[in-house]
Amino acid sequence: MEKFQRYYLSFLLLIVYTNTIAQVNCNAIEGEDCKKACELYNWASDRQGSRESQEAFDKAIGLCPTFSNAYMEKAVPYLKNGDFITWKLLIDKAVALDPKMHLGYRGWCRFQFLRDYTGTIHDLEEFKKYYPEDLGRSLNGDYNLEIIRALSYSALGEKDKAVHLIENLLASKNYFKGLFDHYQLGVTYFELGRYDKALENFEKQSKEFDFAENIYFKSKVSKIRNKDYLDLKRLALRTYDEGKIMKDVYTHHFNKVYRKQIEEL
Amino acid sequence: MKVIYFLMFFSFVLMSCQTEKNVSKYPSTVGDIEFDPKLDDADFKKCIPEKLVTLQYYQGNPGFNYRGEKLAIEEKLKKENIFSKKNITGYFTVRFIVNCDGKAGLFRGQHMDSDFKEKVLDQDLENKLLLFTKSLDGWVPKEMKGRVKIGYYQYLTYKIKNGKVSEVLP
Numbered sequence: 001m002e003k004f005q006r007y008y009l010s011f012l013l014l015i016v017y018t019n020t021i022a023q024v025n026c027n028a029i030e031g032e033d034c035k036k037a038c039e040l041y042n043w044a045s046d047r048q049g050s051r052e053s054q055e056a057f058d059k060a061i062g063l064c065p066t067f068s069n070a071y072m073e074k075a076v077p078y079l080k081n082g083d084f085i086t087w088k089l090l091i092d093k094a095v096a097l098d099p100k101m102h103l104g105y106r107g108w109c110r111f112q113f114l115r116d117y118t119g120t121i122h123d124l125e126e127f128k129k130y131y132p133e134d135l136g137r138s139l140n141g142d143y144n145l146e147i148i149r150a151l152s153y154s155a156l157g158e159k160d161k162a163v164h165l166i167e168n169l170l171a172s173k174n175y176f177k178g179l180f181d182h183y184q185l186g187v188t189y190f191e192l193g194r195y196d197k198a199l200e201n202f203e204k205q206s207k208e209f210d211f212a213e214n215i216y217f218k219s220k221v222s223k224i225r226n227k228d229y230l231d232l233k234r235l236a237l238r239t240y241d242e243g244k245i246m247k248d249v250y251t252h253h254f255n256k257v258y259r260k261q262i263e264e265l
Numbered sequence: 266m267k268v269i270y271f272l273m274f275f276s277f278v279l280m281s282c283q284t285e286k287n288v289s290k291y292p293s294t295v296g297d298i299e300f301d302p303k304l305d306d307a308d309f310k311k312c313i314p315e316k317l318v319t320l321q322y323y324q325g326n327p328g329f330n331y332r333g334e335k336l337a338i339e340e341k342l343k344k345e346n347i348f349s350k351k352n353i354t355g356y357f358t359v360r361f362i363v364n365c366d367g368k369a370g371l372f373r374g375q376h377m378d379s380d381f382k383e384k385v386l387d388q389d390l391e392n393k394l395l396l397f398t399k400s401l402d403g404w405v406p407k408e409m410k411g412r413v414k415i416g417y418y419q420y421l422t423y424k425i426k427n428g429k430v431s432e433v434l435p
Contacts, residue, residue, distance in 0.1 A: 049321075051291040080323060081296035082358045082420030082435075088381035114356070115424055115432050116379070249323050251435040258336040 024069060037064035041073060049077035068097035072105070079109060080250060103127040104145055108138045112251050117152040124149045140248065143178040144169060151254050154188050162188050180205070180246065180253070183214045187255045195221050212240035213257040219265060229265070236262045294319070296418060298362060298371045309370030311362065312416045320417035322435075325407035329435075330363070330417075332403035338421070339433050347397060349390040349428035354379050357386060357394050358422040363404040365414035372399060386425060394423050394430075 022045040026038035037060035044056035057074035060067060075090035091109070094102045107123030110116040124145055127135060135145035146169045154162035166185045169175060186201030202218045219232035239245075240262060246253035292299075300311075322330075329335050355378040362371045374395055378384040385391070398421055406414040422434040 049295045051289050051293055054291045054295065055289060077295035081321065081418065082360050082422060083296060083375065084356065084358065084381050084422075085375065085377050085383050113435060114422070115434060247327065249327065252329070252335060258334045260333065260336055 022073060029067075031064070034064035034067055037061070037067045037070065041067065041070050045073050048073075049080075053077075066097055068094040068102060071097070072102055079113060084114060099126065100130045103130070104135055105139060108145060108148060111148050111152060111254075112138070112140075112248070115155070115254075117155045120152040121149060121156075124152075137178075142180060142248075142253075144175070144181075147178055147181060147184060150188075151184060154191075155254070159188055159192050163192070177208070179209055182208065183211075183217075184255060186214070186217060190217060190221070195224060210239070211244045211246060212236045212262065213246050213255070215239055216257050216262045216265065219262075223265065233262065233265050236265075296321075296360065298360065298373055298418070300371065304373075305371050309368065310364060312365035312414070320407060320415055322417055322419045325409070325415060325417065330405040330407060330419075331401070332405060335433060337403060338401060341401070342397060342430060342433065345397060347390070347393045347430065349387040349425070351387045351390075352427055353386045353390070354426050355384060355386045356381075356422055356424055357391050358420055359395055359398040360418065360420040361398070362416055363406060363419050364416040365406045367404045367406050369399070369401065369404055369419070387428075390425070390428070 023042050024038050026035050026042065029035045029038045040056045040060040040063070044053040044060070047053040047056075054074060054077075057070050060070040061074075064070070071090050072094035075087045075094070078084070078087040078090065087109075091102065091106050095106055103123050104127040107120045107127060110123060111120040124135060127145070135149070137143065138145060138148060147166060150162040150165035150169075153159075153165065163185065166181065166188070170177070170181060170185070182201040182205035186198045186205060189195075189198035189201060199218065199221045202214055202221070205214045206218070213236075215232055215236035219229045219236055222229035222232060237259070240259050246256050331337060333340075355376065358375045358377075360373050360375070361369050363369050372395060374391060376384060376386050376391055378386070404419070407417055409415050420435070423430045424432040424434060
């Protein structure tokens, strides 16, 4: 199977996985009331954002106040719709009840929706105490959460630390790469002015899964080095128009590049 | 006297009816915005039939539906040089509806500090950002089956660091 197809297939599998993890096996829940709460939760999760769904989560919480998933799932529509105050109140309750389960997710949401880099680092470092070997994936499946920790440091200006964290992760045994790992590492090297390392990573990214932003940065390195960059620029624009760009349903990716920026190179 | 008894009985029945009515604290969908004559432009029309304005920004056509992408908003904001003289940090979110003509209306603001607690950051800055959001005219309606234009809910969050907008989200 071609590498491009393999990467897309793994991406799709992760999406399927993340869409099904909301459902809980209620037979494994102890106590009649908590079992009922779990069933309500499963019913409500399929009707996300509706009045009936929110009311069912309330009933579930009333029946089983320690059932953290109900708080987490009730919070989701507020997050998606930009009501971050309500989201935070609810997700904090979920985290307080079961940090091992929800801290990594809250950290990811702080990064994805709010670019709260300090909060992301705080949550992921707390989460690391529970999972020192592997933080697991972001909910959309694109990144290992260690990459998100590194990108948060990068955003706060600690680029060397970000590089160190990503390099360590990529070198670790049995690591399953994310969709944009080499691109993000390449951009961080680029920002440090280490163009050899940047290009090395953009090339690796191209071999695994190429997209317009990655080609744009390759073109940028060529321009800085006074080499012909126009073919790459044209390719980046064409790739952009074909829709092979960094996509996220809810937000924009960190280090995303827009078409106009490519045009103006 | 009979009339008084009747009125007392009738009002009791009315009150009972009202208390029995189960009014939910939730809107039909989380984040729904209802027209408010004190806040909203009476000329702003939701799409007809109204049911068509049920999508959220992340449903239907994928992507951020603004001409020139989010970069166009960031560049316009930069040109307008909106900032606060106060050293404030937090977020200001404006949620609104884009109708099937691509016009935006029913704007609602939410302010919070960096701990996500409700807080007025700087009223002057918030007013300017609200006006700025209202001035954006590049919204593109979503389409169904490539023909029917559909409105949707959208939001913009301004991340504010030391009085300046550091990022525009989502």
